[in-house]
Amino acid sequence: MILRASMARNQTGGEAMLDTKDFTWRIPNFSKLKDEIYSDAFFAGGSRWRVLCFPKGNEVDFLSLYLDFADGETMPAGWSSTHVFKEQEEDWGFTSFIGLDELHSLSKGFLVDDALVIKARVTTEQELSISAGDPEVIEPESETESRGVPSTPPLSSNKVARTNTITSPCSSSVKLTSRNLIAELSTMASCGELTTSVDGIPGSNADDRWSGLVQQQRQILNKFFGMSLEAISEANSFDHIQQAVLKFAEHATDPFEKTVLKDLVSRLVEFRDSIPRSLTIVETSSDVEKSTVQATKDLEGRLVQRQKQLKFLESEVSRIEEEEMKVEAEIQRLRALRVKLVNEKNLTVGEMEVANREASKELGELKGKQLERKQARENKLRAKERLARSNASWKLFKENLGL
Numbered sequence: 001m002i003l004r005a006s007m008a009r010n011q012t013g014g015e016a017m018l019d020t021k022d023f024t025w026r027i028p029n030f031s032k033l034k035d036e037i038y039s040d041a042f043f044a045g046g047s048r049w050r051v052l053c054f055p056k057g058n059e060v061d062f063l064s065l066y067l068d069f070a071d072g073e074t075m076p077a078g079w080s081s082t083h084v085f086k087e088q089e090e091d092w093g094f095t096s097f098i099g100l101d102e103l104h105s106l107s108k109g110f111l112v113d114d115a116l117v118i119k120a121r122v123t124t125e126q127e128l129s130i131s132a133g134d135p136e137v138i139e140p141e142s143e144t145e146s147r148g149v150p151s152t153p154p155l156s157s158n159k160v161a162r163t164n165t166i167t168s169p170c171s172s173s174v175k176l177t178s179r180n181l182i183a184e185l186s187t188m189a190s191c192g193e194l195t196t197s198v199d200g201i202p203g204s205n206a207d208d209r210w211s212g213l214v215q216q217q218r219q220i221l222n223k224f225f226g227m228s229l230e231a232i233s234e235a236n237s238f239d240h241i242q243q244a245v246l247k248f249a250e251h252a253t254d255p256f257e258k259t260v261l262k263d264l265v266s267r268l269v270e271f272r273d274s275i276p277r278s279l280t281i282v283e284t285s286s287d288v289e290k291s292t293v294q295a296t297k298d299l300e301g302r303l304v305q306r307q308k309q310l311k312f313l314e315s316e317v318s319r320i321e322e323e324e325m326k327v328e329a330e331i332q333r334l335r336a337l338r339v340k341l342v343n344e345k346n347l348t349v350g351e352m353e354v355a356n357r358e359a360s361k362e363l364g365e366l367k368g369k370q371l372e373r374k375q376a377r378e379n380k381l382r383a384k385e386r387l388a389r390s391n392a393s394w395k396l397f398k399e400n401l402g403l
Contacts, residue, residue: 021123
């Protein structure tokens with residue numbers, strides 16, 4: 001999520017410098033937070049700032065985010081800035097930044113491992129007083145849109161900042177000076193002042209007039225030397241400079257000056273071609289650099305997610321390998337058990353074969369005994385029958401004899 005704010009626009013009409021600061025705040029255990037929280041302080045435009053967050057909303061069912069001016073207590077009574085920041089109102093932001101349901105939705109991906117990342121971009125515009133020194137071009141970074149920033153105007157909460165005055169060179173003042181010089185020199189060129197002949201220079205004699213012409217060319221070159229090569233190229237003034245240099249070299253009497261001017265003419269030819277090319281390369285490279293910023297951030301974000309995915313997959317592979325080792329150990333145990341069972345089976349089969357032979361033998365013996373028993377029983381029955389017949393015959397003899 002990105003909270004963007006451009007603060008303290010200059011109202012005095014003077015020169016101003018933009019200072020942009022990016023701040024990233026990661027809030028862990030976000031879903032467990034209830035009360036408002038402040039980020040650590042960060043600096044932008046020479047002042048300390050903080051981000052104020054209401055995880056459960058500032059009396060609304062939305063995430064509430066504000067930019068807070070942390071230096072309010074150190075400011076004099078009644079202070080204010082050219083924005084809305086003043087003693088009674090030290091913060092500014094969005095009461096309804098994003099709905100809490102959407103924020104906590106797993107499909108949206110705002111919360112990762114129950115952590116919320118908030119990115120704040122603060123741009124302050126500060127009044128400048130110009131001091132001597134080489135010009136410095138200061139360009140703010142472009143602001144990018146992001147998911148989650150509402151289209152409704154920001155609402156103040158209750159608190160944030162001031163405009164600081166600093167002493168520093170500024171690109172706008174350098175460009176203004178260059179434009180004035182270019183306009184003046186172009187006017188001089190159109191009026192023929194850059195090609196003034198010696199007769200046009202007032203003086204008592206020819207030497208004075210020649211000296212005056214040389215001095216005039218010096219002044220013209222001095223004005224051009226006060227400009228950057230980039231400004232000269234944009235004004236297409238290399239021909240004017242070359243004309244002044246040639247005129248200066250024509251009437252210069254110092255051999256060293258003539259040598260320097262001759263070298264300068266050759267360098268001007270080089271500058272006429274190289275400076276526009278360099279400017280084009282700088283512009284193109286800057287465009288490429290800016291265009292890759294968001295892509296780089298997106299890739300970094302995806303790589304963070306990829307890193308988490310790889311860590312998860314690595315843990316999964318370790319877990320599966322551990323399970324595989326357990327299964328392999330169980331397979332080895334079962335194989336050993338199978339070998340043991342096969343050996344026991346073979347031993348038991350051998351014992352069973354012996355038992356079968358013994359049983360067969362004993363069964364044969366049993367059948368023989370049963371046959372003997374049957375034969376004995378039959379013999380016994382026949383013998384009893386004979387005895388019975390014999391006893392009956394014996395009784396019959398007794399009766400017949402009348403005994």
